[in-house]
Amino acid sequence: MEREVVYRDFREAVNLSPEELEAWLATPESRAVGQKKDGAGESVGHASGRRIVALLRTDPAGFGDEDYRHMRKVVGFIRRHRAQEPANMVTSRWRYSLMNWGHDPLK
DSSP states (O other): OHHHHHHHHHHHHOOSOHHHHHHHHTSHHHHHSSOBSTTOSSBHHHHHHHHHHHHHTSOGGGOOHHHHHHHHHHHHHHHHHHTTOOSOOTTOHHHHHHHHTTOOTTO
């Protein structure tokens, strides 16, 4: 039951298709936002976006514990970040960061 809830919440929070998210992740704006971990060249959110694309393209029957943990992480990030909405969300780093996590607040 818990896995069903996690997957439902994930699918509700992530409103970009795999194709939309992949196209976004290829932009300079996507690469310019987010926290880099341990001097890595890629931000945590950008790496998460790549994982989200893979999850969206995977049959849920093939999900393991790590996949569900990542889905919970994605949902938590999107919910916390949405609560910090700026006055101008159209071109904000806030929106770009959310989009790395598969959620476009303008959609």
